[in-house]
Amino acid sequence: MGSAVERTDKHVREYLIYRGFTGTLKQLDSDIKADKEKGFRVDKIIDQLQQLVQSFDLSGLKEYWLHLDRRLFCRLEDVYRSTVNKLRTSIYRYYIINTIQKGNLEKTQEFFQKQALELQGQAEWRDWFILPFIPAPEQNPAFSPYFSRQWADTFLVSLHNFLSPVLLSFDAEVQKMTSLTEENEQLRQKLFALQTESRDQKEGDEMVQHKLPLYVQNMDRLGDTELDLVSSQRAISATVTPSRNFFSTFLPQGKRTPVKAPPITVGSSPSQAAVGRKESSVNQMAKPKEASQSKEVKAASNQSSSGESASSQSQQTANQTINQHSRHKRIQEHEKERKELFSRPSSQTPESKGEDVDLTPAMNISGEPPESSSREEGGLPVEQPFIKLSQEEYGEHHSSIMHCRVDSSGRRVASLDVDGVIKVWSFNPIMQTKATIMSKSPLLSLEWATKPDRLLLLGSGVGTVRLYDTDAKKNLYEMNIDETHPRILSLACSPSGSSFVCSAAALSRSGGDASVPRLPIPVSGQLLLWDTKTVKQQLQFSLEPEPVAINCTAFNHNGNLLVTGAADGVIRLFDMQRYESAMSWRAHDGEVYSVEFSYDENTVFSVGEDGKFIQWNIHRCGVKQSEQVLPQDATGPFVLSGYSGYKQVQVPRGRLFAFDSEGQHVLTCSSGGGLIYRLTNDEPALERVLSLGGHKAPVVTVDWCSAVDCGTCLTASMDGKIKLSTLLAQKS
Known part of the structure; x- marks a missing residue:
């Protein structure tokens, strides 16, 4: 423990010297010098006791021994109490012998005067009160052993050997707690990994069963109950909306759309339920085309029915019925875990009846929203x-x-x-x-790295981004972004790789203080892509119609899309496979403060300076799906x-x-x-x-x-x- 404390003190001193805190450094040195535990080092404690004895500081010696007793000895088992008392008696005798050897009889008499009430009832001190009155105590048979060098060395070695395990017990307790904490963390990570593996395996089994394309398996993160619905919608709408054809190259095809789905009955198959959902969300003109795009399972079933016997058909029908019932059971369990928002009829919600929802912070006494809102x-x-x-x-x-x-x-x-x-x-x-x-320089932004998640990106106000290792507690390296745009307003790490997006802005007239409102005129800015492995800038995005400060950035779940909100009120959507802007539109009157993808990633939510919370359809540029003040x-x-x-x-x-x-x-x-x-x-x-x-x-x-x-x-x-x-x- 002593070595660990010494290393820590050294690091603290180096830090204070690096920061230039000379006053704090002097105070630290003073406190270390006055530290009674001496950094839990036995040799330092022995030196302190010897210094008090050599300087005839009786009150200091008593106080220091009392501190050791309260700090260390009282925590020992009762069996060691007699040893502690013997050591205290020996340290007092060591003090008396030193006063006589140095010829300071005044201190000898002072000791017995101050300690008389405490020592006179103890048998081991009964013969020692005559010591100041003996002319040559070092020649007296009763006291001569205490004047020898051998006794003094033996006493100091015994004291050292006694203190060492006492201090080590503190170190053992600390190490035990540290090891238990680390073991607990490892077990928690192992449990989390097993849960993740089990979930991934379950999702993988479902994907294999439905024979999904490889890119859908890699990109889809929702349940498979909506795959047929969204796939058919996109196939139909591709002939109507050209923009969807563009996004179909990199958007997952299994994303859920906010439509009202009719309840699935027990007797209906999943394919029939999917057809029912299609009819509720697709117009009548699309139905013939939808019917022509039936599944491979149906085609295979029709082909087998024309070439196989009746007994084969009945066997296959029975197997399909069993599979459909088991799959339907999984679908029901899956849907129960989803929230009822997408499947609840509109007549059940108070919004459909024209009721107003109170968005003010007013609450009842219990701190919950009014019961009428639920x-x-x-x-x-x-x-x-x-x-x-x-x-x-x-x-x-x-x-x-x-x-x-x-x-x-x-x-x-x-x-x-x-x-x-x-x-x-x-x-x-x-x-x-x-x-x-x-940090000496102001910090304006932060973001957790995706791989590994222990790394933290820190954006400053002087044009630098630091990569910090939270486990090792040190900076790995520092990247100089741009001197002309020193304010790093936003950072976003790609979920699919080692790159990150950095938003850098020029200094405003207010000096870039985060607590001061921005100017009405947006300042200039850049949007850059950096690689954390090579520590180099990969590219600079084009910001149309003019370079402007980007306040917020967000990736979709696989890193194929990037959405940004800027100080000019414009939302920009970037294709991260081609590293170019896919679309942009004016979203708010004033700055855009925060943007996020929806869960199905077919829409984007934003909050702006105008106080509006808006949902945007990314397949139809600039089209609002909802708006709330x-x-x-x-x-x-x-x-x-x-x-x-x-x-x-x-x-x-x-x-x-x-x-x-x-x-x-x-x-x-x-x-x-x-x-x-x-x-x-x-x-x-x-x-x-x-x-x-x-x-x-x-x-x-x-x-x-x-x-x-x-x-x-x-x-x-x-x-x-x-x-x-x-x-x-x-x-x-």
């Missing part, structure tokens, strides 16, 4: 989609939060405040800070007022909204905590279902971790507090 037709209550199990607070930051992101595995969180301090911490099984990152405390700029007219204003930097694992609920900011809404296909587009609460300052950024069974909502506020709300989804 009732079906007829006044029957609807079960809440989530149960809030707990809410914890992370309070290591001392200023307003800018970014707060969970890594892809759901194990670590990285949070950045306006002072440029980054905390990397975990919340499972306990909340614990893993690393603290500070959010309160100002959900979109910013965020204002925190204090005493004496103090007011802090912060422009949005991090995520303003986040989706749950199935993309049917969205978490937004508010003045008192996060708000969760249900996405609807009607007007209004959002239905408020749950208020998380817990904050005393405006929430400025959110994130929703769904990598574990219980989803965790992160809400970060302007007072530096981050709330972790653990939710349990209620399956219908």
Whole structure:
């Protein structure tokens, strides 16, 4: 343990020297010198005791021994108490012998005067009170052994041998706790890997059974119950909408579309159910073409019926019936795990009756939304989609939060405040800070790397991006992006490789302060693609009609598409296979603050300076699917007022909204905590279902971790507090 403490002190000294904190360094040296444990080094403790004896500091010797007793000896078992008492007696005798050998009889008499009340009742001290009055005590047979060099050396060696295991026990406890923590983490990772492998294997089995194309297997992340529906829709619409033909080259074909699906009856086969869904979503003119594009299974069945005997047909029909029933059972189980939004009839939702949904932060006493907002037709209550199990607070930051992101595995969180301090911490099984990152230059953005997820990208205000290893707690390297555009506003890592997209902007007239609102005129910016392996810039994207600062970026699940929101209010969609712009449209009056793909990735959601939450169809450029006006405390700029007219204003930097694992609920900011809404296909587009609460300052950024069974909502506020709300989804 002593060596570990010494190494830590050395690193702290090097850090203080590097930062130029000379005053703190002097105070550290002073505190180390006054440290009574001496870094848990036995030799240093022995030297301190000898120094007190040699300087005749009786009060200091007593105080130091009492400190060792409270700090170390009291933690020992009772069997060692007699040994501790013998060592205390020996250290006092060592002190007395030293005063006589040095000829300082005054200190000898002082010892017996101050210790008389304590020692006179002890048998081992009864003969020692006569010691100051003996002319030559070193020649007295009773005391002469204590004046020998051999006794002093023996005593010091015994004290050293006794202290060593005592201090090692501290080290053993620390190592034991560290090993248990590491073992727990390894087991948790192994469990997560087994769960992921089991899920991937199950999805792979379903894909093989349905004989999906290879690119669909690699790109699709939804269930296979909607594959026939979306595939047929895209095949039909390819002759109507040319833009869909463009996206069909790199969009997954199994994405779910927000349509109303009729319920599947027990007697119907999955193919019949798919046909029913097609008829409900495709116009009448497309039906003949849809009928002509029947499945290979049907064609094979018809061909066999013309060439095989009646007995073969009956056997095949029986086998198909069994397979269809088993597949239908899996489909029902799969659909039960999905939310009921896409299959609920429109007449059951309060929005279809023209009711207004209150989007203000007003709540009842319990902190939940009004009960009337969660009732079906007829006044029957609807079960809440989530149960809030707990809410914890992370309070290591001392200023307003800018970014707060969970890594892809759901194990670590990285949070950045306006002072440029980054905390990397975990919340499972306990909340614990893993690393603290500070920088001389201001930090404006952060992003977790995809592979490996322990790496963190940090964007600064001086044109650099650092790659930080959260496990090793060190910078791997630093990339110089662009001196003319030094403000790194946004970072996004591609899910499919080692590249990342970097948004760099020029300095504004306000100096690039994150807490100062931007100018009405958008500043110049660049959108760059970098490779983390070669640490080189790959290309620069073209921003039409003019170079502008990109505020937010987001990839789709396989990295084939990139959506950006800019300071000029324009959303741009890039094809990452061709590295060119696919389309762009003006989305908001003012800046675009936050953009995300929908779960089926057929639409894009955005929040802008105009306070609107809009859903856009990416197959029809600039076409809105829904629009909702959010309160100002959900979109910013965020204002925190204090005493004496103090007011802090912060422009949005991090995520303003986040989706749950199935993309049917969205978490937004508010003045008192996060708000969760249900996405609807009607007007209004959002239905408020749950208020998380817990904050005393405006929430400025959110994130929703769904990598574990219980989803965790992160809400970060302007007072530096981050709330972790653990939710349990209620399956219908």
